[in-house]
Amino acid sequence: MMIFSELLQKRRAIRDFENKEVPLAIIQDILQDATLAPSASNNQPCRFAVVSCRKTIKALSDESKANLLRDHAEKKIHLNPGYVNLLQDENFNVFYNAPCVIYIVGPKSVGSLDVDAALAASYIMLGAAARGLGTCWVALGANIRDPRLRAELGIPDTCRIVAPIILGHPKAIPAASERHAPDILRVITEAR
Amino acid sequence: MMIFSELLQKRRAIRDFENKEVPLAIIQDILQDATLAPSASNNQPCRFAVVSCRKTIKALSDESKANLLRDHAEKKIHLNPGYVNLLQDENFNVFYNAPCVIYIVGPKSVGSLDVDAALAASYIMLGAAARGLGTCWVALGANIRDPRLRAELGIPDTCRIVAPIILGHPKAIPAASERHAPDILRVITEAR
Numbered sequence: 001m002m003i004f005s006e007l008l009q010k011r012r013a014i015r016d017f018e019n020k021e022v023p024l025a026i027i028q029d030i031l032q033d034a035t036l037a038p039s040a041s042n043n044q045p046c047r048f049a050v051v052s053c054r055k056t057i058k059a060l061s062d063e064s065k066a067n068l069l070r071d072h073a074e075k076k077i078h079l080n081p082g083y084v085n086l087l088q089d090e091n092f093n094v095f096y097n098a099p100c101v102i103y104i105v106g107p108k109s110v111g112s113l114d115v116d117a118a119l120a121a122s123y124i125m126l127g128a129a130a131r132g133l134g135t136c137w138v139a140l141g142a143n144i145r146d147p148r149l150r151a152e153l154g155i156p157d158t159c160r161i162v163a164p165i166i167l168g169h170p171k172a173i174p175a176a177s178e179r180h181a182p183d184i185l186r187v188i189t190e191a192r
Numbered sequence: 193m194m195i196f197s198e199l200l201q202k203r204r205a206i207r208d209f210e211n212k213e214v215p216l217a218i219i220q221d222i223l224q225d226a227t228l229a230p231s232a233s234n235n236q237p238c239r240f241a242v243v244s245c246r247k248t249i250k251a252l253s254d255e256s257k258a259n260l261l262r263d264h265a266e267k268k269i270h271l272n273p274g275y276v277n278l279l280q281d282e283n284f285n286v287f288y289n290a291p292c293v294i295y296i297v298g299p300k301s302v303g304s305l306d307v308d309a310a311l312a313a314s315y316i317m318l319g320a321a322a323r324g325l326g327t328c329w330v331a332l333g334a335n336i337r338d339p340r341l342r343a344e345l346g347i348p349d350t351c352r353i354v355a356p357i358i359l360g361h362p363k364a365i366p367a368a369s370e371r372h373a374p375d376i377l378r379v380i381t382e383a384r
Binding site for chain 1: 197
């Protein structure tokens with residue numbers, strides 16, 4: 001029990017990484033663990049694209065930033081001004097300096113895909129922390145539409161991206177961000 | 193590391209429970225752990241309703257079954273024939289014989305609610321397994337519309353149910369359901 005509690009404390013959102021690659025064998029182990037995540041009707045819809053190439057990561061960041069800014073300009077989405085400034089900064093990489101990005105994707109036809117992918121993401125983030133690695137789910141990096149980039153990631157037209165997870169050796173484990181107590185609306189116990 | 197791997201192996205979908213209550217203090221500990229789950233922009237939108245009353249659990253099961261069958265009859269959803277038969281069976285309780293159901297709910301206005309709730313659900317399911325307890329996410333139990341039942345659960349009109357999680361002492365830990373190898377679409381490494 002202690003160990004799992006420690007792991008929960010250790011898993012933080014990491015956005016600053018050492019300049020050090022994550023061996024593919026470790027990434028494969030983490031993805032193997034992630035297959036144990038539950039999914040609706042044990043449907044296991046998630047697929048993964050692993051990007052350990054800084055040039056490709058930069059191209060993916062630029063593509064996602066451009067699409068977010070375009071959607072914002074066309075009023076399809078609303079971004080707060082802080083995000084707009086950040087996304088307009090040429091030097092800002094949405095994936096920070098991570099040496100690896102794992103895209104969790106799955107069939108558009110699966111109604112529970114968001115939830116199934118989030119469960120797998122949780123296993124990936126905890127599995128990485130258990131191995132001394134750091135992760136962060138970077139939603140700003142999900143907007144990849146360029147057909148060449150999608151083909152490079154191996155994502156079929158029938159699939160959509162749910163979660164880009166950055167992965168690497170953390171420079172430091174930051175303190176936990178503040179959490180409020182569990183918001184328990186009601187406890188209904190047996191009438192006695 | 194070993195311990196976390198063991199935990200992943202131990203967390204199974206449990207649908208058969210001992211006739212034994214789960215102490216509220218343990219449920220509170222599990223929900224406390226769940227506050228450590230990541231959420232989009234650390235927004236922490238999840239709220240919880242804890243039902244440890246068999247009569248209420250039965251009423252929630254009946255309500256969800258009736259709504260699912262009505263939606264199916266009105267062609268708003270499609271259920272496969274096996275599920276229709278099961279839901280029509282008066283003796284079938286969607287929550288099986290679980291002594292406790294935790295509803296994870298959150299504001300309808302939060303775009304990332306499904307994903308945030310799934311991450312919290314994952315922490316609850318692993319946290320329960322770490323304490324020797326069993327869980328299962330029972331999507332069939334989520335369709336609660338009766339205003340009296342929603343009020344009993346303390347769910348405001350602004351909120352919706354994402355995940356009903358059953359919780360109890362497992363009669364047995366079943367073998368892992370089959371998993372396919374991780375479906376890795378592509379690995380992109382640094383050009384050297």
